[in-house]
Amino acid sequence: MNKIWAPWRMDYIRAPKEDGCIFCKKSQSRKDRDNLVLYRGKDSFVLMNLYPYTNGHLMISPYNHTSDPGDISQTGNQEIMELANKSMKILKKIMGAEGFNFGANFGKAGGAGIAEHIHFHIVPRWSGDTNFMPVVGQTKVHVQGLEDTYNNLISLFEKIEL
Secondary structure: OOOOOOHHHHHHHHOOOOOOOHHHHHHHOOOHHHHOEEEEOOOEEEEEOOOOOOOOOEEEEEOOOOOOHHHOOHHHHHHHHHHHHHHHHHHHHHHOOOEEEEEOOOOHHHOOOOOOOOOEEEEEEOOOOOOHHHHHHOOOOOOOOHHHHHHHHHHHHOOOOO
């Protein structure tokens, strides 16, 4: 069984949580670069994860604040899937991703860190992308900073047409 170890995410887990919904705040703000928002669609938006499992870890969130997947419209679900496919294509082209973990955790019991607002994760993967550093040294080697990754990805996200 392969495992993704992410002990650096303890900073996120232990950090005091802001009041309000982070996805609503980011969707309502127009500071896309500061919020790591790469693309805004009609029903949802693509943003980078501030505490990524791997370089290029993206999330897609509907604008609609809901914890119930049944509240997302058919067109909203279609847009999310189209954005997921286009995002994976971009991550393959720019970062050479060889595979992906894609999905969502619904509810606290389902593992959702932010259960009140549905969001989908796209985690790029590479053969041999795990090593001893996170397990032994509680250190994750990221080959690129968030801002550099954003700068590399944004030009292709700006070209997305749905």
